[in-house]
Each structure stands twice: as C-alpha cells, then as structure tokens.
Amino acid sequence: MSNIPSMRQQPPHAPQATSRPRGGTGTLPDPGDQGATVGAPAGAEHQLRPAAGRRWLIALVSTATAIWLAAQLGAGLAMTVQSWPVAGFPMFSERRTVADQRWIEVRTRAGRIVTVRPGEFGLTALQFLNYQRGIVGDAGMVKPKGAARLGRLAAIWNRQHPDDPAVSMTLTLLVRPLPYGTPGESRQVIRWSAS
C-alpha cells in the first residue's frame, strides 16, 4: 500500500500543522514533533488535550510500555505461560521420541466398564490430557502425586454418577516410538480402586 496519506478533507483555513504529513508506520517522526494537531483549525483548541496534560499522558503511556516490554521479554525468556497475557511461547519446543495415546476407564459397582470422556468433566480434550499429564508423563513416567490425582478424578466422576459409582478407575498409556510406523510399543497402566 502507498505511504501517502490523503489530505483532501483538510479545511482551507487550517492553521500551521505541527507535523508534516509523512509516510506510515515505517517512517518515524522528527524528534520532538508533536504531530497530533494536523487539520485542527484555531477554533478547535478546546477539542484537543492541553499540551501539558498530553505530555503527561504520553509519559505515562511510555512508562507503561517500558514495563510491559520488560515483563513480556522476561516471560518470553523464562518461557512461562502462567503469566498470560504476558507470557512466553514454549509450545511444542521439547524433543519427542515417542507418541502417546491414553484413555481412562472405570468399572462401576454394577459391573459396567465405561470409557471416561473429557466432556463429562466439562473439559476439552486438551485440558483433560493436561490433567492426565499430571498423573503420568508422555514417556510413561508416573508423577509423584499421580495416584492422588487419579483418585480425585474418580471422586469427581462418582459425584456425577451417584447411582452407579466407580469401584476402580484405570488410566492406560500406550507409548509408540517415533518416527511414525517404527515397530514396538509399551503400555503403562495406573489404577485406582475404592477401598
């Protein structure tokens, strides 16, 4: 697109502009250029901010920008996402030697075997997967609080199914080596049982 701004609507009696018309975002203004009052005639001063107030506003916004930039850079270098919307971007950055597939099943008091779906907890597939990652990691490593987290999941499921609660819940993790199609797989099963 062109850099030339259109000035055809400028009134003929416009006073001296405090900044020259210039190109778009790629062209920086002269240092000290106020630049905000192009096209405003003498009768319009009341519509503009007082110069001192404007300077303070710019200073405030400038300070806030510096703080945001420092925080954003810090979060980016620390690769944290809990500080969203000022966050790092570590998604998909880890080396992966395996692809995993996991599912959770419950055996109910009536003897039914039911596959647990994310929607039963009101979660998306990714949110449910990330909860399960707190039980067992993608490579098959059981987490320290994994059993407790599975037990909590069973308790929530039982609250929603009081007529036929679960007597056991199992999380099965199937790990296949990468690249895709490489033979061999391993299975990890974590079980919770009602005592």
Added chain:
Amino acid sequence: VSLVRRWQAFWFPAVPVRRVAVFRVVMTGYAFFDVWLVSGFISRYAHVDEAFYKPLLFLRPLPRLDSGLTSAVYAVLVVSLALALVGCFTRPALWIAAPLYLWWWGTYYSFGAVHHGRLPVVVALFVLAVAPSGGAYSVDWLRSRRRAARGGAWQPTAERRDELAGWALRVMMVLVVGAYVLAAYAKLRVTGPSWVTSGALEAVMIRNGTPAAMLLVRHVWLIEAMAALTLLLEATAWLLFFRGRIRDAYVVAAVLFHIGTLVFLNISFLGLVAAYLAFYDLEVGVDRARAWLRRLTIGSAPQELRLR
C-alpha cells in the same frame, strides 16, 4: 536524552487516526464474533470442578464467579464489544470490553491449557482503549460532526494524525514480532537447532490426528522440512519491520503457515493473523476500496443519453 528521544520516536509516530480506527473495526469485530459465536461455552466452566481450576497469575487474587455472574459478564462483554465495533461510546466501551475479554479467556485458560491465539486480541483491545480509535468510522465521529455542524463550528476531520494512534499500532507490531521470535527462542533454548529433527512437530500432529496430518506423518522428511520452515519463519519475524515486498512476502508466508497450523494441527491463530494489519496503511486501503466501489457503481449505472 538521545536514547529517550529515539524511544519516543519509535513508539509514538503520529499516524492518521483513520488507520487505528480501521484496526479497531477489525479487532473488535473479531473479538465480538469470537465471543458471541464461538466462546459462549466458556460460561459453562462455572460448573467445572475446582480440582481442574489452576488460575493464571492475574486471576489468583480474584474469586471464581458462579454461573449467574459469568452469564452477566458474557452479556456485558458482548454489548460492550458491539458498541466498540460500531464506535458508540468507543473509549468507555473498550475500557469495559478489554478487561472482560481478558477475564473471559483467562478463565478458560485456567483449566490447564493456555493458547496464544487470543493474546493479540486482548492487547489490541487495551491499546485501542488508550488510542483515539473512535476518531473515525464510528458513531462517535458522526455525532461529533453533526454537533459541530449544528453549532456552525469547526468540523473535526478524520485526517487528524495522532501519536497515541501510532503507539497502539507499534505495540501490536512489537507483540506480533515478539511472539514469533520468542517461540523460536524457546525451541532453540529447549532443544537447539536439532528441534527440526526432534519429533516435536510429528508428535503433535499424531496427537491432534487431523486427516491431513495423518497423511503427512508417514513421510519423515516432509515433517522435518515443515519444522525447518517453521523455525525459519519464527526466527525471521523481525523482517516485518521492513516495509515493501519483504514484509508482504513474509505476511503471505505467515498466513500460509497459519493455514497449515489450522489444517494439520487444528490450531487457530486467526487473532494473530488479524494483528498483521497493524503493519499496513489501512486508511489507504479503505480509500482504494472506496474508489474501486465508486468506479464499479458508476460503471454499472445506466448511461445517460445525450439529447441534441
């Protein structure tokens, strides 16, 4: 002093208010339809068990809202975004919409999966609230013109330039470039240049399992080529700061890249793609579109017969 001047000159270039106004229409339009049509389901998260709730840092001091209050937030958010879109009480509407949109998506992300696609939209709503984004293409603008005409006073012109309009767009530019560069940094820091052959992309393609992805994962060399292009694209995002063909070529490549993430990974970055508009002289685009429409209308109008 020179450093401060350079800083101010970089962050506060005076640009036409019309440019930031067009950007407002695009970003609030995206946010409005995003909330209204896509994200209504988030109100159901008020019922999700506490065990799944891991609040983001900014939400930790705040209580979790019940379903009644969540629905009220939803209603206020939709109305404020609609007002911001048409430019009616633009600044107050944006000051209401920005924190509510942040809260809305922050709540959703507090259940174990943070996405970055809405980050540019959140930041855009805040910077548009500070900038004079209602200074054109808005009901506020029409009202102020009518008021001025009635009083016989000077009529405000949409050709006004403003440093805060330039600042808002600069923040968006830095955010877009920063997002890509920091994503490249994370890959290089965690895995190194061998990220390309690390299986990270392959694993996520298999996990998300779109039909297109499952066709590709059988060809390792193709996945590695895609990973190399991803890393190259992210690491060279600073090219967006150059005007002209370099920028245009980068934007085309990035849009294709995000079409790829949608098709192969089922991950949408539409908000980030919309934020690319911050790099362009949008008011010129509007003028061209208007001129083109005018030519089209005149061309299709019945020709007047000249009588002798």
